[in-house]
Amino acid sequence: MKVKQLAQTLNFELLTxxxxxxxxxxxxxxxxxxxxxxGNASAxxxxxxxxxxxxxxxxxxxxEVACILLSEDTLPQQEVxxxxxxxxxxxxxxxxxxxxxxxxxxxxxxx
Amino acid sequence: xxxxxxxxxxxxxxxLEADATRVEIRVEERDDVxxxxxxxxxxxxxxxxxxxVRDPFTTTRTTRKIGLGIPLLEAAAVQCNGKLEISSSVxxxxxxxxxxxxxxxxxxxxxxxxxxxxxxxxxxxxxxFLYTYCWGEKTFVFSTEKVRTILQxxxxxxxxxxxxxxxxxxxxxxxxx
Numbered sequence: 001m002k003v004k005q006l007a008q009t010l011n012f013e014l015l016t017x018x019x020x021x022x023x024x025x026x027x028x029x030x031x032x033x034x035x036x037x038x039g040n041a042s043a044x045x046x047x048x049x050x051x052x053x054x055x056x057x058x059x060x061x062x063x064e065v066a067c068i069l070l071s072e073d074t075l076p077q078q079e080v081x082x083x084x085x086x087x088x089x090x091x092x093x094x095x096x097x098x099x100x101x102x103x104x105x106x107x108x109x110x111x
Numbered sequence: 112x113x114x115x116x117x118x119x120x121x122x123x124x125x126x127l128e129a130d131a132t133r134v135e136i137r138v139e140e141r142d143d144v145x146x147x148x149x150x151x152x153x154x155x156x157x158x159x160x161x162x163x164v165r166d167p168f169t170t171t172r173t174t175r176k177i178g179l180g181i182p183l184l185e186a187a188a189v190q191c192n193g194k195l196e197i198s199s200s201v202x203x204x205x206x207x208x209x210x211x212x213x214x215x216x217x218x219x220x221x222x223x224x225x226x227x228x229x230x231x232x233x234x235x236x237x238x239x240f241l242y243t244y245c246w247g248e249k250t251f252v253f254s255t256e257k258v259r260t261i262l263q264x265x266x267x268x269x270x271x272x273x274x275x276x277x278x279x280x281x282x283x284x285x286x287x288x
Binding site for chain 2: 034035036038053055058059083
């Protein structure tokens with residue numbers, strides 16, 4: 001499943017630019033300890049987190065996750081969104097908890 | 112990081128990459144402040160580089176353009192009502208101090224600092240390391256140069272020596288506690 005299709009199905013709010021590269025979702029990863037996520041998230045994952053500092057953009061770029069999905073209405077500062085746009089990182093947001101989002105993503109993509 | 116000793120390891124590695132021949136590590140727990148500093152005599156950073164060193168999209172690495180060592184340490188400190196201070200001069204060296212509210216619920220434990228020291232000494236036996244641990248009024252100091260004087264020609268990365276250093280550090284800090 002493509003990121004765009006997943007986001008539409010599950011009603012995620014897009015925070016970054018519309019014209020993002022739409023890539024395949026390979027699975028998901030949950031984590032707020034960035035150093036740990038760096039070593040354990042896989043390329044193509046939907047990364048669910050509630051951290052919102054600019055380091056998330058760097059971690060997403062390093063791990064090549066498909067997108068960042070912010071839980072519990074986390075709103076990053078504009079500079080984070082600007083940096084994500086500059087680096088081609090896609091950020092979504094939802095009011096649901098990481099637990100709920102993980103369950104929904106899992107169901108939607110079947111892995 | 113899960114343990115602060117991993118941040119310390121990361122910062123020591125920065126010092127070694129800056130060609131330091133002497134690295135001083137200080138870990139301090141006093142009142143409600145947990146603080147550690149890494150000071151080296153490496154090549155130092157220019158004012159220009161120092162300004163952007165907290166940005167994750169700054170690195171000296173040539174293989175990729177992202178460096179998260181300092182940004183992650185700063186985020187960890189700030190999250191615990193602390194801060195990261197960095198001072199540096201080209202040709203003289205760099206000193207970096209991270210402080211945390213000791214009792215903060217998100218402060219990671221120190222972790223196995225003895226093993227961290229053994230790791231860096233084992234990889235860089237020619238470098239002078241000075242490790243200081245302060246707890247309240249008490250101080251524990253370990254210097255590779257003192258050990259080197261006693262051992263004379265025996266390299267510090269001899270397995271028996273490393274084992275002894277690890278035990279000595281562990282015991283020394285336990286006695287302080």
